[in-house]
Amino acid sequence: MAKQIGENTKITVDLKTIGLVIGGLIAMVGMWFTLQADIALAKELPEPVIERMEFDMKDELIRQTIMDTQEDVQEIKETLDKMDERLYDLQKDN
Secondary structure (H helix, E strand, C coil): CCCCCCCCCCCCCCHHHHHHHHHHHHHHHHHHHHHHHHHHHHHHCCCCCCCHHHHHHHHHHHHHHHHHHHHHHHHHHHHHHHHHHHHHHHHHHC
């Protein structure tokens, strides 16, 4: 039979468990305030300065990637044209 919970229900908890719960709660609150302080500090820090050399290197990398992609697309087009010609020849023979 299930027990009913009411005004006369007694729950026993030892001091060790209460201490662990309170300690865990204090640790979580401490981490929360530390995190909030770190966020506030990060908002006040100056933005990082991007040097011209870094900008040029990133720009060149992007341009090189575009060129490589363009070359890959050109190769794919050539392969597709060859496949189209072969398919046309096969259909023409039938």
